[in-house]
Amino acid sequence: MMVSGRFLGLSGPASSCLSEFGGRVNLYGREIVTILATARTPDSVWAPRRATSILADWSRLITRFLTMLRQYVKGILPPSVLRRYEHELRKETHINRALRQFAGETRYIEIGVRDGSCIREITAKRKYAVDPASIDPEKIASDGTEVFEVTSDQFFAEFADTVLPKNSVHVALADGLHEFEQTLRDILNLERMMPSDGVIFVHDCNPPTRRHAEDMNGPWNGDVWKVAEYFRRYRKDLSFFTLDCDWGLGVVSNLSSVPREPDTAGILEISMLDFSYLDANRDAVLNLKSPLYSQLFFRKHN
Numbered sequence: 001m002m003v004s005g006r007f008l009g010l011s012g013p014a015s016s017c018l019s020e021f022g023g024r025v026n027l028y029g030r031e032i033v034t035i036l037a038t039a040r041t042p043d044s045v046w047a048p049r050r051a052t053s054i055l056a057d058w059s060r061l062i063t064r065f066l067t068m069l070r071q072y073v074k075g076i077l078p079p080s081v082l083r084r085y086e087h088e089l090r091k092e093t094h095i096n097r098a099l100r101q102f103a104g105e106t107r108y109i110e111i112g113v114r115d116g117s118c119i120r121e122i123t124a125k126r127k128y129a130v131d132p133a134s135i136d137p138e139k140i141a142s143d144g145t146e147v148f149e150v151t152s153d154q155f156f157a158e159f160a161d162t163v164l165p166k167n168s169v170h171v172a173l174a175d176g177l178h179e180f181e182q183t184l185r186d187i188l189n190l191e192r193m194m195p196s197d198g199v200i201f202v203h204d205c206n207p208p209t210r211r212h213a214e215d216m217n218g219p220w221n222g223d224v225w226k227v228a229e230y231f232r233r234y235r236k237d238l239s240f241f242t243l244d245c246d247w248g249l250g251v252v253s254n255l256s257s258v259p260r261e262p263d264t265a266g267i268l269e270i271s272m273l274d275f276s277y278l279d280a281n282r283d284a285v286l287n288l289k290s291p292l293y294s295q296l297f298f299r300k301h302n
Contacts, residue, residue, distance in 0.1 A: 088291040089245040091203060092121040095171060097298050098199045098251075099124055102170045109169050109193075111152045111186050112176035112203075116140035124171070128163065130155045131176075152176050156189040167195040167257075175203035178222025180271055184230060184262065187252060192259045199253050202227060206248020206286055210275045221247055225278050226270045228286050234266040242286040243294055250286075251294070 087093050099106050099122070108124035113131040116139040127145040129135060132154075135147050146163070148155050172194065174186045183202065190200050205228060207213040207221035228250060231240045239254040278285055289297075 091173070091201065091246045091249050092118055094243060094249060094251070094291075094294045095173060095201055096123055097294055098171045098201070101298055106171070107164070107169045108171050109164070109190070110173045110175065111190070112174070113140065118173065118175070119145065152182070152186050152189070160189070160193060164193045166193065169193045169198060170195070171199050171201070173201045173203065178204050178220055178224050180223045180226035181267060183224050184227050184267065187227065188260070188262060191255050194255055196255050196257050197253070198255050199251065200255070202250030202252065204247045205242045205250040206244065206282075206288070207275075213275045225286065226273060229273065230266060230270045232285065233270070234263045235260070240287060241289045241293070243291050244288050245291040248286065251297070
């Protein structure tokens with residue numbers, strides 16, 4: 001039976017999205033049967049990849065539907081359920097979840113602070129804010145957060161070795177200039193300050209459209225996504241996935257205890273990629289995961 005939004009009493013975008021999902025269930029259902037039927041034949045090489053692509057497409061559509069559905073269910077579901085769902089869509093939730101795996105004096109650093117809306121919600125014994133823009137300490141926190149009004153490059157060149165002893169930072173957020181090479185440089189600089197079980201979050205990894213990737217006059221994600229492709233090709237020792245929330249929240253772990261020099265030729269190669277490459281290979285490039293995946297990941301990572 002075809003599932004429709006109107007059948008469930010919905011209207012507008014949520015209805016259209018649910019109907020689209022029902023249509024794809026019907027379409028893909030037949031294709032899945034074909035895949036299973038050919039799984040043991042010589043033509044089955046493509047089957048696992050196609051099945052994975054179908055499941056990823058379903059996952060994205062479900063996420064989109066749930067996002068639109070929120071406006072229709074606020075009067076139906078208990079507020080606690082809604083708060084819990086929305087809680088999982090925020091980067092602060094996942095950063096704090098990562099910090100809770102560490103005992104003792106936890107340290108957190110944020111590159112790109114802006115109005116301090118993220119860092120002031122983070123729970124850590126020591127916090128460091130790095131942003132070249134003028135930062136109002138009162139907007140960040142009153143808990144002794146150390147503020148550095150310098151570029152990230154200047155911070156790592158002049159302050160980091162003194163302020164941050166080796167392996168002292170447990171969790172970091174790279175959310176500075178939304179450009180591939182700068183973000184990669186920030187991550188690699190952070191890596192040498194962190195233990196192997198440290199975690200680096202990377203914001204803006206999943207621009208939904210070319211406009212979000214290229215137009216600086218609106219919500220601008222830039223080409224941060226290229227960091228994911230760089231790691232996929234040139235840093236296979238790292239673990240990387242992207243939580244499908246908050247403009248794409250990259251998660252880097254299994255850090256190296258030995259500093260690794262960036263691959264200059266690799267950086268040039270990746271920098272030349274067009275947005276169309278991401279659009280055609282989004283799941284593979286970003287290793288997209290549901291926001292709920294972080295609960296499982298950080299339970300295992302502990």
